[in-house]
Amino acid sequence: VAQLYFYYSAMNAGKSTSLLQSAHNYREQGMDVMLFTAAIDDRYGRGIVQSRIGLSADATVFDEHTNFKEIIDTQMQHSPLACVLVDEAQFLNAEQVNQLAEIVDEAGLPVLCYGIRTDFQGELFSGSSRLLAIADKLFELKTVCSCGRKATMTIRLDNEGRAIVDGDQVEIGGNERYESKCRQHHRELMLNARNTRPC
Numbered sequence: 001v002a003q004l005y006f007y008y009s010a011m012n013a014g015k016s017t018s019l020l021q022s023a024h025n026y027r028e029q030g031m032d033v034m035l036f037t038a039a040i041d042d043r044y045g046r047g048i049v050q051s052r053i054g055l056s057a058d059a060t061v062f063d064e065h066t067n068f069k070e071i072i073d074t075q076m077q078h079s080p081l082a083c084v085l086v087d088e089a090q091f092l093n094a095e096q097v098n099q100l101a102e103i104v105d106e107a108g109l110p111v112l113c114y115g116i117r118t119d120f121q122g123e124l125f126s127g128s129s130r131l132l133a134i135a136d137k138l139f140e141l142k143t144v145c146s147c148g149r150k151a152t153m154t155i156r157l158d159n160e161g162r163a164i165v166d167g168d169q170v171e172i173g174g175n176e177r178y179e180s181k182c183r184q185h186h187r188e189l190m191l192n193a194r195n196t197r198p199c
Contacts, residue, residue: 003136010180013143015114017051031082035059038088089115092127120156151180163193
């Protein structure tokens with residue numbers, strides 16, 4: 001039975017690597033898959049899913065106006081799909097997550113979503129929030145804090161490597177801009193940043 005999956009983590013847990021491995025596994029068996037990635041994240045080029053270990057694949061881009069149901073229905077009229085994989089799923093809106101759930105339920109097509117659970121302030125992204133609410137299966141991909149404990153939070157850094165407490169929820173960046181931290185060190189860094197910021 002097809003299901004809606006949400007693979008979530010902090011930064012640097014191998015989400016894109018896992019997605020690309022899943023896509024490879026399907027294709028190795030002669031099955032066709034469709035990959036999506038967020039238009040807003042073009043660090044590696046528009047419509048490219050790339051992992052930090054160098055794996056990459058072309059993908060269809062999505063933004064807040066993308067209708068997944070229309071795109072996937074159209075694709076399936078031309079050739080059957082075995083699976084849909086969505087990178088940067090935190091950037092989905094709630095209605096898009098609902099569309100992906102409809103695809104699972106009505107077309108019998110598995111949908112695998114990969115994304116960050118919370119932003120640098122510890123607040124849920126809209127896509128992650130809806131996926132946590134309605135996904136059939138939830139999987140945490142683990143990474144580690146600099147202290148060695150499991151990292152569940154992400155901290156945003158300024159140009160000097162100091163924690164930032166304010167700003168837009170979405171700001172694209174990689175290791176130079178974000179670090180994964182355990183809850184304790186995230187809290188301590190945010191508190192220190194609040195106490196030391198200019199008045």
